[in-house]
Amino acid sequence: MTGAVDPRDVLPDGDDWAELGGTRVRKGTVAAFVASARSLEALPPGDPAEAGLTAHLRELLPGLRAVGVLEVFAPRSARLRDALGPT
Numbered sequence: 001m002t003g004a005v006d007p008r009d010v011l012p013d014g015d016d017w018a019e020l021g022g023t024r025v026r027k028g029t030v031a032a033f034v035a036s037a038r039s040l041e042a043l044p045p046g047d048p049a050e051a052g053l054t055a056h057l058r059e060l061l062p063g064l065r066a067v068g069v070l071e072v073f074a075p076r077s078a079r080l081r082d083a084l085g086p087t
Contacts, residue, residue: 023066
């Protein structure tokens with residue numbers, strides 16, 4: 001795709017997922033990642049919930065890569081970067 005792209009160009013109304021570069025990406029993946037990243041940031045250091053959030057964020061990485069999010073945006077938080085590992 002070139003030029004301006006609307007959400008319906010990527011995921012038409014009524015579709016719940018798109019296949020991008022061979023990866024099936026469910027709608028809401030980017031929003032879920034952002035919400036989970038915010039939850040991670042809100043935890044005090046060493047909180048037991050950190051491991052689960054980190055695992056969840058890493059599970060979402062293939063979808064983010066397929067969409068291209070990490071090609072144009074980089075996590076600003078050192079904690080989030082550490083949680084994701086090499087992206």
